[in-house]
Amino acid sequence: MRIYERVGEAIDLVFQCLGQEIEVRIEEINALIGKDSSKPRQTLASTATDSNSPQINAESIPEQASEKIPFSIPFPEELFPETPIDTEPVVEPNSNTKRKSTLKVIAVYHNKGGVGKTTVAVNLAAALRKKGKKVLLVDIDAQSNSTFATGLMKFFFEEDDNLMANNIYHLLETGDFSFVPDVSRKSEGFNNPEIEVIPSHITLIEGQFKLNTIGASKTRLVTKLSRVEKEYDFVIIDTPPSRDLYAEVALIAADHLIIPSDLKPFANQGLPSVLQFISQVNEFREMIGKEPLNILGVLPSKISPNPKFLQYTFPKQTSVISARYHLNLMETIIYERTILSQCTNYTVPMGDLDVPEPKSILEYAPDSLSSGEFEALALEVLTKTGINR
Numbered sequence: 001m002r003i004y005e006r007v008g009e010a011i012d013l014v015f016q017c018l019g020q021e022i023e024v025r026i027e028e029i030n031a032l033i034g035k036d037s038s039k040p041r042q043t044l045a046s047t048a049t050d051s052n053s054p055q056i057n058a059e060s061i062p063e064q065a066s067e068k069i070p071f072s073i074p075f076p077e078e079l080f081p082e083t084p085i086d087t088e089p090v091v092e093p094n095s096n097t098k099r100k101s102t103l104k105v106i107a108v109y110h111n112k113g114g115v116g117k118t119t120v121a122v123n124l125a126a127a128l129r130k131k132g133k134k135v136l137l138v139d140i141d142a143q144s145n146s147t148f149a150t151g152l153m154k155f156f157f158e159e160d161d162n163l164m165a166n167n168i169y170h171l172l173e174t175g176d177f178s179f180v181p182d183v184s185r186k187s188e189g190f191n192n193p194e195i196e197v198i199p200s201h202i203t204l205i206e207g208q209f210k211l212n213t214i215g216a217s218k219t220r221l222v223t224k225l226s227r228v229e230k231e232y233d234f235v236i237i238d239t240p241p242s243r244d245l246y247a248e249v250a251l252i253a254a255d256h257l258i259i260p261s262d263l264k265p266f267a268n269q270g271l272p273s274v275l276q277f278i279s280q281v282n283e284f285r286e287m288i289g290k291e292p293l294n295i296l297g298v299l300p301s302k303i304s305p306n307p308k309f310l311q312y313t314f315p316k317q318t319s320v321i322s323a324r325y326h327l328n329l330m331e332t333i334i335y336e337r338t339i340l341s342q343c344t345n346y347t348v349p350m351g352d353l354d355v356p357e358p359k360s361i362l363e364y365a366p367d368s369l370s371s372g373e374f375e376a377l378a379l380e381v382l383t384k385t386g387i388n389r
Contacts, residue, residue, distance in 0.1 A: 003032050103229040104385045106236050106296070107254035110261055111277070112270040113241035116301035118145040119340055120260045120377075121238035126191040126360030127378035133233040133387075136184060138221070139200035140168050140250050141240040147199040149344050149358050151188035156353070167201040171224060172217045172249065173210070180228045191360040196232070208245055217245070219288060221253040233387065243277050251281040256294045256385060258330070260301040263317035271298075271325045296384050297330035299377070305335045332377040337370050 001022055003015035015032055017025050108121040118141075125137045139146035147153055147163065155161055170178040180198065187194045211217040225235060239250040251257065259274060261267045282292045298321050303314065321327050343364035347354040361370045 103232055104234050105254045106256045107239055107250045108258050109239040110259050111241055111273055112267045115262050115267050116260045118238055120301055121236050122146050122149045123361050123374045124377055125195050125236045126362050127374045128234050129193055129195050130362055136196045136232045136235045138198045138237045140246045141200055141238055142202055142204035144200040146238040150190045150197050151358050152199050154356050163199050163201050167199045169204050169207045172220050175220055180224050189357050191363050212245055221249050256296050258296050258299050260299045262302040297328040299330045301334040302336040303333055332380050334373050339365055339368055340370050
């Protein structure tokens with residue numbers, strides 16, 4: 001839409017906007033064409049704008065002008081082609097109309113290895129999916145255990161490797177392409193329904209040097225997850241047992257943190273380092289406008305089910321977490337059971353080969369005690385993150 005003013009023999013363009021902008025700029029248009037006669041005629045530019053802008057007054061508007069005054073003044077069409085106006089009104093989203101995202105991003109992290117991070121990450125993702133939630137699992141550990149556990153590493157030879165060229169590294173490498181839908185894939189035979197997975201790869205180790213030279217790589221997971229925040233209810237991130245770039249990327253992207261721990265001395269002695277790392281990450285989060293990471297708690301995992309251990313040793317181990325490290329314990333306990341390794345290492349015969357066919361515990365043994373524990377963990381997570389069950 002254009003509005004012109006005749007000044008002597010000249011015709012000056014005094015206003016222009018796209019068709020979809022008409023609704024939001026209607027007050028300017030009304031002021032120019034004098035639609036509301038009860039208000040004094042206005043100029044397009046206020047006193048704070050350029051004083052050389054053309055002024056509109058009563059004399060400059062023909063008496064016969066109708067509401068279509070922009071087209072009531074003759075002018076050469078070849079010089080001023082009419083801007084097409086959309087027939088369908090375009091409503092730009094605003095704070096009132098845009099649906100607030102409910103996506104919850106949870107990192108599963110401890111800098112001590114062997115505490116059950118992958119077991120927790122993949123089976124929590126499976127349990128949430130079985131409760132009808134849309135789940136994305138992100139494997140950002142070069143060991144790629146979550147990638148294997150969800151059935152995405154069924155190849156035996158390097159030439160069959162379909163993960164090397166498209167994994168979490170590529171998502172972090174650039175901001176221009178390799179977005180979540182490009183990199184993610186469905187788990188294979190892991191769960192019903194399946195979950196979405198962004199796989200990892202052993203080449204993350206050598207790729208870290210390059211990413212460390214790219215400052216933006218720290219926030220690319222945040223940025224790219226924001227583009228799909230309406231597509232998922234939960235993102236679960238399986239992290240490396242370290243304080244490297246990949247762990248930092250995970251904690252920057254997450255809203256919540258679960259710290260799995262077997263509560264043994266080495267795992268406990270690693271907690272001060274975990275807290276220090278979280279503090280450093282929170283400084284960076286504040287710089288980019290994110291709230292501090294919410295620690296859901298220390299999750300007792302790989303806990304011996306031995307009755308005497310549970311009676312005498314376990315209570316002392318748990319009391320240390322709050323008394324010495326000032327961290328909350330989660331209510332759920334994941335016990336160490338053989339069936340949890342069996343479901344991950346499940347295979348099916350194919351010719352002369354046993355092909356990996358890993359399952360979630362909820363798929364492999366839905367009536368088992370371990371399955372019930374992960375269902376309880378999912379319910380606890382739903383409650384603590386404020387998501388309706």
